[in-house]
Amino acid sequence: MSGTNTRTATIAVLVENEAGVLARVIGLFSGRGYNIDSLTVAPVEEEGRLSRITIVTSGTEMVIEQIKAQLDRLVPVHRVHDLTMEGPHLTRELALIKVVGRGEHRVEALRLADAFRARVVDATTESFVFEMTGNAEKIDAFCGLMRPLGLKEVCRTGAVAIARGPRSMER
Template identity: 90%
Template sequence: MSGMDTRTATIAVLVENEAGVLARVIGLFSGRGYNIDSLTVAPVDDEGRLSRITVVTSGTEMVIEQIKAQLDRLVPVHKVADLTVEGPHLVRELALIKVVGTGDHRVEALRLADAFRARVVDATTESFVFEMTGNADKIDAFCALMRPLGLAEICRTGAVAIARGTRQMAL
């Protein structure tokens, strides 16, 4: 890969769960003009001391290395892992997708939902709300197929990611 090629990176950051940490992480990106494609954060230990932030971003190899180094220097950060290059990993999103329609459109929406393993979590005579988990491409594809059938609203969590096998971020 040449120096100007860009790539997408899924970066997991283990941090102290304290006020202002997320703002500092976001500030690191915005202050340098780096884009965040997806961001999720939640506590990950029993005591609520640690949170895991998953950031999906893109840039040249040099930019991504800078991002990782700068994240690693933030005081409440325990560990930074670029799951994209460290080995096999799983990435999932959760989406709630509302489709409004009647007649044949309802039947087709249900058929496609079944094919995509989307679950109906709410239904009225004129609408469905589907719950779906998967990678971003799967969710994008499902939403594209729902557009002509009455796609009304989408709510997505953003990516969460974890290494496969025994590799782990220590708690």
């Protein structure tokens, strides 16, 4: 969605860890024509009963409110939090970035990786694979700088987010 009245929302959803829950969440979005910019999901407790889904989406305030209300009505959903509206939060992604090049391009790729705190996790005489964590803008900027140096492939996890300070999903 584009337009001046749209915003990006990072929504954290605590759900039962059972078959079909993710399909129902995705179905809610696709059935109503809402876009998912990023989606991550994983169990979040030792017993494995609960999973946390982090969804990054965008829309008008009305659309985002509808998304939150519809998510909250799904049976396996315990809690829905719009982290972008509830206060300060941290958002991170993990990316693996493959750069293929020789000579000065290799030297420059390593220099930039150091500046961005990207770690070399694989190296050959012709390529590097960098591992990087950070917000989407940092990863986008790094990839943009790697493009002329031989960027070949990017693999990203999608956003995970958590409230800063003592606030949590459980309270």
